[in-house]
Amino acid sequence: MSESASHAAVHASDIGRVFQAKGGPVTALDSIDLRVEPGELFGVLGPNGAGKSTLIKILSTLLLPTSGAASIFGLDVVTETARVRRIMNLVAGGDFSGYGLLTVREQLAMFAQFYGLPYREGIAKVDAQLASFGLDEIRDRKISALSTGQRQKLNFARSFLNDPWILFLDEPTIGLDVSAARDVRDRVRAFQAEQPGRTVLLTTHYMAEADEMCDRIAIVNHGRILAQGTPTELKRMVQKDTLFIVGIDELPATISMDSLRALPGVLSVAERDDVTDDVSGVGTQTVRLAVGLREDGALGGVISALAAGGAHLREISKSEPTLEEVFVQLVGRGISESDIAIDGA
Amino acid sequence: MVHSVTTRDPAELIGRIHRETNWGFGRRTRHALASVIARAYPRVIGAAREPSWLFFDLVFPILGMCSIVFLLRSRGVDEAWIGSTILATALLSFWISVVWMMGAQFHWERDSGNLLLYITAPVGLGSIALGMAIGGALGVVIRAVIITLAGVLLFGAKYQVADPLLLMLVIVAGVAAMYSLGVCLSSVFLISGREADHLGSLLNEPMQLLGGVYAPVRSMGTVGVVALGILPLAPAIDALRQVAVPQLATTGILPVGIELVILVVMTIIFGVIGRSLLSYIERVGRSGGRLLARAD
Ligand SMILES: Nc1ncnc2c1ncn2[C@@H]1O[C@H](COP(=O)(O)OP(=O)(O)O)[C@@H](O)[C@H]1O
Numbered sequence: 001m002s003e004s005a006s007h008a009a010v011h012a013s014d015i016g017r018v019f020q021a022k023g024g025p026v027t028a029l030d031s032i033d034l035r036v037e038p039g040e041l042f043g044v045l046g047p048n049g050a051g052k053s054t055l056i057k058i059l060s061t062l063l064l065p066t067s068g069a070a071s072i073f074g075l076d077v078v079t080e081t082a083r084v085r086r087i088m089n090l091v092a093g094g095d096f097s098g099y100g101l102l103t104v105r106e107q108l109a110m111f112a113q114f115y116g117l118p119y120r121e122g123i124a125k126v127d128a129q130l131a132s133f134g135l136d137e138i139r140d141r142k143i144s145a146l147s148t149g150q151r152q153k154l155n156f157a158r159s160f161l162n163d164p165w166i167l168f169l170d171e172p173t174i175g176l177d178v179s180a181a182r183d184v185r186d187r188v189r190a191f192q193a194e195q196p197g198r199t200v201l202l203t204t205h206y207m208a209e210a211d212e213m214c215d216r217i218a219i220v221n222h223g224r225i226l227a228q229g230t231p232t233e234l235k236r237m238v239q240k241d242t243l244f245i246v247g248i249d250e251l252p253a254t255i256s257m258d259s260l261r262a263l264p265g266v267l268s269v270a271e272r273d274d275v276t277d278d279v280s281g282v283g284t285q286t287v288r289l290a291v292g293l294r295e296d297g298a299l300g301g302v303i304s305a306l307a308a309g310g311a312h313l314r315e316i317s318k319s320e321p322t323l324e325e326v327f328v329q330l331v332g333r334g335i336s337e338s339d340i341a342i343d344g345a
Numbered sequence: 346m347v348h349s350v351t352t353r354d355p356a357e358l359i360g361r362i363h364r365e366t367n368w369g370f371g372r373r374t375r376h377a378l379a380s381v382i383a384r385a386y387p388r389v390i391g392a393a394r395e396p397s398w399l400f401f402d403l404v405f406p407i408l409g410m411c412s413i414v415f416l417l418r419s420r421g422v423d424e425a426w427i428g429s430t431i432l433a434t435a436l437l438s439f440w441i442s443v444v445w446m447m448g449a450q451f452h453w454e455r456d457s458g459n460l461l462l463y464i465t466a467p468v469g470l471g472s473i474a475l476g477m478a479i480g481g482a483l484g485v486v487i488r489a490v491i492i493t494l495a496g497v498l499l500f501g502a503k504y505q506v507a508d509p510l511l512l513m514l515v516i517v518a519g520v521a522a523m524y525s526l527g528v529c530l531s532s533v534f535l536i537s538g539r540e541a542d543h544l545g546s547l548l549n550e551p552m553q554l555l556g557g558v559y560a561p562v563r564s565m566g567t568v569g570v571v572a573l574g575i576l577p578l579a580p581a582i583d584a585l586r587q588v589a590v591p592q593l594a595t596t597g598i599l600p601v602g603i604e605l606v607i608l609v610v611m612t613i614i615f616g617v618i619g620r621s622l623l624s625y626i627e628r629v630g631r632s633g634g635r636l637l638a639r640a641d
Pocket residue numbers: 019020021026027028046047048049050051052053054055633634635638
């Protein structure tokens with residue numbers, strides 16, 4: 001293994017996974033190359049059936065790749081499984097693990113033992129996690145009496161017990177309400193902030209979750225990585241320049257579109273066809289210009305030119321591309337559309 | 346995007362992680378033992394926390410025991426056999442827990458998502474299985490004691506134990522052999538998947554017969570001898586009868602000492618088979634991708 005590969009938190013090279021299913025072989029992963037740096041929160045974003053869980057299973061030693069190699073902090077996931085398991089943890093969405101008749105506290109204490117913590121230290125960790133997840137009040141409640149949200153918090157509390165250097169989260173907020181999902185995301189960030197080097201690999205099919213949480217994202221579909229980068233980098237792919245929408249009452253006769261295009265830093269100007277009728281009854285409309293700029297600063301020149309020509313400014317907004325648009329451009333359809341297509345297949 | 350990535354030297358971090366993952370023999374042993382106890386715990390307190398389970402687990406065996414005792418009495422069979430039937434019923438409650446609870450355990454653990462967490466934790470499946478077995482056996486002890494007491498109170502059975510140590514040895518060896526087989530069953534049920542449920546019912550009734558609950562194995566000829574060689578219940582009951590009911594000491598198919606050896610050998614053999622089945626589960630689960638995955 002190369003020096004640089006051994007310093008990565010996650011290093012996967014040319015990972016493939018073929019399942020032997022009843023209807024013939026299914027290629028779940030096809031030549032995945034991935035590198036996650038220590039301390040990153042890395043997201044794997046893709047529709048249902050893209051291969052996200054398969055990738056997490058391989059990296060977390062649950063499944064063998066059929067080709068390629070992967071390591072976690074330089075430890076091979078195929079041959080050094082015992083050591084990998086000592087520094088990792090895993091939360092899968094919709095997980096209903098545990099023993100119904102144990103209390104919340106007993107259940108965590110049991111797992112602390114499985115993770116190899118000395119008894120006293122384990123109990124102290126359990127109590128600290130209960131407090132930090134706000135589960136103190138229900139510490140003596142039986143697992144079978146918990147709500148879905150409480151169970152998922154419990155799963156997270158469990159996954160933090162051994163202070164994992166790498167935490168795998170497979171669709172962790174699935175089934176959680178908005179506030180519970182936010183809580184969980186905050187706890188994940190706090191967990192990483194506590195100790196530099198703690199790394200999180202998360203899969204999701206929620207665009208907003210990936211966008212909001214992740215340092216970097218890999219977009220996967222049909223077992224392949226289509227693009228990876230920071231959310232900003234990915235959005236740049238669909239929109240290389242900054243785009244502003246400038247709304248005015250009307251385009252002054254003295255100003256032509258070409259003269260606007262000639263202004264410094266301006267790349268493109270186009271009239272948008274979404275002209276809205278004025279509902280206030282004054283008898284005016286809003287004309288919207290889509291102004292493409294090399295950088296934000298060039299907007300000033302455009303505004304001054306329009307104002308000098310006598311136009312009245314109605315609105316200015318920056319048009320931000322979304323990861324959804326990135327996905328659509330890469331895959332040719334929306335992430336939720338492809339969900340349906342796969343589910344129905 | 347708020348936190349900063351890598352504020353430490355990667356080489357230093359990797360060095361630290363590699364040291365942390367290097368567990369010595371002492372640490373690994375302590376971890377394995379602690380895990381066995383941790384896994385046994387829910388099985389032991391389960392019995393205490395859910396008294397209704399205890400009730401149902403007792404009602405049917407005791408009813409079954411009563412019907413056999415009445416049958417034996419109506420035929421004018423020697424009272425000594427009644428004492429023997431009670432002991433057999435008590436031992437049988439271990440066997441029932443092996444077939445029903447242990448047998449289905451890994452299957453259930455998989456579908457509840459526990460198995461996945463065990464595999465990805467540093468704990469070995471061997472520790473999990475051992476904890477499951479020890480916890481299961483301890484959980485049944487109360488049941489077995491209550492059944493015996495009920496038999497004594499209801500039917501006035503009398504026992505005479507000349508050698509309490511030998512009695513303990515027979516019970517412990519019998520239970521150990523049964524639960525050792527239980528680990529194998531649990532693995533086999535997981536591997537064979539859905540058929541497991543049928544397998545369970547298939548095993549229970551005939552095995553009670555073969556195990557000599559109703560009639561001494563000796564009266565079953567060749568079949569009985571085979572049962573003695575495979576099923577832990579048979580030598581355990583046969584030995585227990587000889588040790589605890591002196592009038593029946595001569596009804597044993599083999600001397601107690603030999604039966605004891607058979608039970609110990611069974612424990613070891615089933616233990617070895619169980620261990621390799623567990624490694625098989627992990628190996629095939631990781632390569633095939635089905636065995637460890639929840640059926641959903
Ligand atoms: N054990 C398996 N046997 C056969 N096919 C599988 C198995 N696990 C996953 N697959 C298939 O592999 C593909 C990727 O699945 P998965 O990794 O679960 O996707 P995701 O988590 O992105 O929804 C899907 O087509 C799925 O049907």
